[in-house]
Amino acid sequence: MKIEIKSKDGLGMLAAFAEKVGSTVENGRVEVPEGFGIGFIQGYSFDERLRMMVLNYELHQDFAISRRNQPANMLLFNFQHIINSPKSRKGTKFQPSVQITTQGLNVELFIPKNTVQNSISLSIDASYLRELIGARINHPLINTILENKHPLLFEEFVFVPLLKVVDDITTSNLPVQLQDFYYRLKTQELICQLLISLVSRDDKKVQGLNIADIRMLYQVKERLIHNLEEAPSISELSKFSGMSETKLKRLFNQVFGKSIFQYFQNFRMQEAARLLREERLSVSEVGYQLGFSNLGHFTKVFEGLIGVKPKRYSKLSNEVL
Numbered sequence: 001m002k003i004e005i006k007s008k009d010g011l012g013m014l015a016a017f018a019e020k021v022g023s024t025v026e027n028g029r030v031e032v033p034e035g036f037g038i039g040f041i042q043g044y045s046f047d048e049r050l051r052m053m054v055l056n057y058e059l060h061q062d063f064a065i066s067r068r069n070q071p072a073n074m075l076l077f078n079f080q081h082i083i084n085s086p087k088s089r090k091g092t093k094f095q096p097s098v099q100i101t102t103q104g105l106n107v108e109l110f111i112p113k114n115t116v117q118n119s120i121s122l123s124i125d126a127s128y129l130r131e132l133i134g135a136r137i138n139h140p141l142i143n144t145i146l147e148n149k150h151p152l153l154f155e156e157f158v159f160v161p162l163l164k165v166v167d168d169i170t171t172s173n174l175p176v177q178l179q180d181f182y183y184r185l186k187t188q189e190l191i192c193q194l195l196i197s198l199v200s201r202d203d204k205k206v207q208g209l210n211i212a213d214i215r216m217l218y219q220v221k222e223r224l225i226h227n228l229e230e231a232p233s234i235s236e237l238s239k240f241s242g243m244s245e246t247k248l249k250r251l252f253n254q255v256f257g258k259s260i261f262q263y264f265q266n267f268r269m270q271e272a273a274r275l276l277r278e279e280r281l282s283v284s285e286v287g288y289q290l291g292f293s294n295l296g297h298f299t300k301v302f303e304g305l306i307g308v309k310p311k312r313y314s315k316l317s318n319e320v321l
Contacts, residue, residue, distance in 0.1 A: 014043045032057050046184045049125040055117045056083050063111040073148055074123050076101045082158055082166045083118035095270045096158035098194055102148050122187050140203045150208035155256050162193040201257045216241050217255055224264050228271055229291030231264040269305040276310060277317040283310045
């Protein structure tokens with residue numbers, strides 16, 4: 001059985017979802033009944049130009065959403081694997097990330113059953129976002145996103161400053177009268193932190209994407225991180241994807257903001273940080289598990305991407321815990 005809903009905006013989705021699972025919407029929140037899964041969906045509509053949804057659930061059935069009638073000129077920011085909760089499964093190769101999609105790509109969403117969703121989704125009118133940030137930012141990539149004329153997708157890793165904002169959103173206990181004001185500011189802060197990451201990307205010209213290429217790029221990404229001990233070769237990934245090496249490297253860099261090897265190494269160090277933080281493994285255990293025969297090289301790569309040496313990171317994580 002599959003739960004399938006069609007909606008034109010986030011709050012419409014809430015009502016449709018509640019009806020499908022036999023629940024109700026109370027203060028913008030739908031609790032998932034036990035027979036369908038666990039968790040909740042919470043929606044906030046500040047006005048027709050800015051909406052936020054917090055999704056923290058796991059369903060026992062496939063879940064499909066159609067957004068074919070969403071308002072024109074909307075951008076979608078989907079912050080994934082970022083909410084800490086009992087429903088978040090540790091030990092998985094999921095790193096916090098955010099997807100930015102322009103209109104034309106956010107028409108369908110399919111979530112297989114028993115998939116943990118712990119994300120925050122923001123939709124904002126591109127013209128309204130331009131008003132918020134002003135004309136001072138004149139960056140080619142930001143301008144292309146705000147023009148919202150081509151089907152584009154970008155993905156970024158999520159780091160500490162942005163995770164702090166997420167924690168504020170998910171843990172704050174506010175008077176009902178101030179919730180809309182507070183969460184509107186936090187959505188803008190999330191977007192600001194994301195733009196800080198985007199403006200550090202190279203000023204390369206981007207091209208519109210089709211669904212087939214996007215799906216293949218994500219299959220390439222999954223293949224890339226399947227074995228963090230050793231990255232597959234570009235020629236192997238090119239053959240797997242059916243793209244030329246030139247096209248694959250260009251589109252991968254456009255979507256993920258990094259070369260294929262840079263992405264692999266970055267993901268590898270994020271996994272190393274997780275193993276130190278959550279699994280409490282020693283530095284040598286983590287280094288060898290991730291394919292480093294030289295622990296000095298592992299320490300150098302880790303410090304370059306995470307900002308501190310792995311031994312120091314492990315100590316700081318243990319002190320926090």
